[in-house]
Amino acid sequence: MIVTIIGLGLIGGSIAVDLRKTGFATELIGVDNSEKHCEKALQLGLVDQIKPLQQAVKGVDIVLVAVPVDKIAVVLPEVLDLIDPSTSVTDVGSTKHVICQGVDNHPRRGNYVPAHPMSGTENSGPEAAMEGLFKEKICIICDQEQAKPQHLALIEKMYHTIGLDLAYMTSDEQDHSTAHVSHLPHATSFALANAVLDVNDRHIIFDLASGGFQSTVRLAKSSPEMWGPIFMQNKNYVVESLELYIKHLEDFKHSLESDDDEKLMELMRNANRIREVLDGESQELVRLQSTTTKLYRK
């Protein structure tokens, strides 16, 4: 099977590695605006050849769009304009509503399966590509009824092959939930880094490798070029989640200012429940709570 990957960064590159490793793709074609990325991707063997967009999407089985979400909104309609009638198209953007809206009335809308494989690292570029990045992670498939069954089936099979579990929801639901579980933690990490970098009192020691700081701030290393458009496209839900979060921070601060030990303990005990959700079986339950969400289990 021939797969074309547009955008040879962390996500596109890692998918390429797994598609080759699993034998799902027999040929991989790469497209990227950056010549440096193209060279590196060839050198690392992520793809077999580099082509310009117009040629790269012709006569292939799958086109996967893995560029920042503002670029997806531009490239996706072009791809749908260019492809053969039999080609399946998917994207991996962290937001879905704006992207889906942009091709809502496209004659080839049925060829397109909007997806969000939820995995990543704070690194970017083809060098950051790694094997097994998606193992046992979730891939959200959106508005599946708008894709033709054959295209849906092939794209499901592709994501499934590289280790992802599949969940189904509307693009609006995906943007809402992703705002809370992914975009908010990224926003809080960026703000935490800025706050600590702001303390330029030279009489304090920053042992940033200790004390819990490092894991909390890891996401602040993430690429602004990738995350800026995500935050902007999902602005409403991200602002909503930030407001909720700031309210909880204010509660925490208030319990300290008012010496309210009991309230403070209650806040921390409540937060501790996240352990059950993260470690325990309830994670599965939470996943399945949604009436519109179905989980495809391997």
Add this chain to the structure above:
Amino acid sequence: MIVTIIGLGLIGGSIAVDLRKTGFATELIGVDNSEKHCEKALQLGLVDQIKPLQQAVKGVDIVLVAVPVDKIAVVLPEVLDLIDPSTSVTDVGSTKHVICQGVDNHPRRGNYVPAHPMSGTENSGPEAAMEGLFKEKICIICDQEQAKPQHLALIEKMYHTIGLDLAYMTSDEQDHSTAHVSHLPHATSFALANAVLDVNDRHIIFDLASGGFQSTVRLAKSSPEMWGPIFMQNKNYVVESLELYIKHLEDFKHSLESDDDEKLMELMRNANRIREVLDGESQELVRLQSTTTKLYRK
């Protein structure tokens, strides 16, 4: 050398493991209010015997206090009342100012070396004890001029033996810096967990294992019994750091609400600088910026 450890949890237990492994301690005596902890600590071989406080601190070389910081403030003066004149005493509390103040005029103040080995996990209890927890982490030694040189030297040697680098500052400086690099990330994690647990809209999917949520919220699993007293003892600096952090979150939110792409990118690019601080050589530079901070290098 005989070492008594008061408090057989994550930190006390992990120090015990390393003190035995390195041969620094030939005998380890444990003290803990919890019978379950005592049994478990004996069973795991963390200590050789359990004794009541009064007996445990007699005729030993070092007493190490590793209970929550509110308990340290109570136990430490008792320990100083009870010890032989030659015994060295230290504690591992994450706050130092209140604890040091409490023994400021104690006749045995010179036997006491206030310390904060900056390492930990989100787990607690003797079962959480692990080898090598302190390797290449920082131990802050406070107000070192108030300890007698022999006691300072022995306690330095002990922390050094288990892999810690030593840094020196006043107890007030330590509380200020620790507020930002440790207490703030814990507070933000607790608040993040509460915010996300608050979204009980059943139409959203929580795939909490993906999307960067897990690392950011890890610290929210931490023990309220340990952290409540830390936050309360360091209330002023923690509130200060929370206010700075909330200001940065508001900036972030405002850049979204006002569609200010440029501002948003600037905020993220600034946050990216944390990568250099965490990964690069500048960490060392930052550490050494303080005029009152000296770093003891192995």
